[in-house]
Amino acid sequence: MTDGQGAQFAHESESEFARILDFYGIRWEYEPRSFPLEYDGTGRTIESFSPDFYLPDFDLYLELTTLRQSLVTRKNRKLRRMRALYPHVRVKILYGRDVRSLFAKYDLQPASIR
């Protein structure tokens, strides 16, 4: 999936979210940065976290998730690790319930938010 800026979205929900941001004139970047979370003995990154969106006007990273609970738990763990390692970086996560509620506000049906 792509949008007007040429971003390759992994999920339709991300594409829809980008369109909402565009509508309100909020600048965004899609997965612009990867934050290393863990290294092996040679200093090679073995785990990292790449938040879905960066909103430069608010200096805020956003992660959207509509995944099943087991994967959400893993993502939460990554988020905690990221906050510990990069306390100066502002990051928020929107869970499946948040995303569904947000889209419900715009009367977007489930087919478009999967």
Place this chain on the structure above:
Amino acid sequence: MPAGPIERVLLTEEQIRLRVGEMAAQVTRDYLGLDLLLVTVLKGGLYFLADLTRALEIPTTIDFMAISSYRGGKGRSGAVRLIKDLEEDLSGRHVLLVEDIIDTGLTMSYLLRTLRARDPADLAICTLLDKTTRRIVDDLPIRYRGFEAPDAFLVGYGLDFREQYRTLPYIGVLQPDLIATPAPP
């Protein structure tokens, strides 16, 4: 009393009336002697603005604006735009933006950008409901907040679902399964 599509009453008419009175008293104290202009966005803020202004004990001016709504899907939705602009000049005035609810803050972010460009002396927000669970824009100048809103779809007292339930005198939680039903063509 709730019926059918309303799962439960969140705030009764009496609770809203009392809180709006408290907020009005605070606004009255803070803006005494100042040229206060209250602005709301149609249609949701209409009821709160009407009750708030009638409880104020200072002279005020009111004005209204309306903006286009996001329509989802793969087609181009364009950009948010003013459907109805203000009639009052904001320059040098103390402006209070009155809202029924603030959720993500995206709409409010647009409104603030639009109004700040008109050079008011001061611009602040008065919201009846503050839903912070999904807040994206979190540097909003909220000076007055009535209630913290839970993470639920709320209707009544100006809040609608597909243009219904706005006129309920209370604020209720909409049945979740109703939200999932497709909108009529």
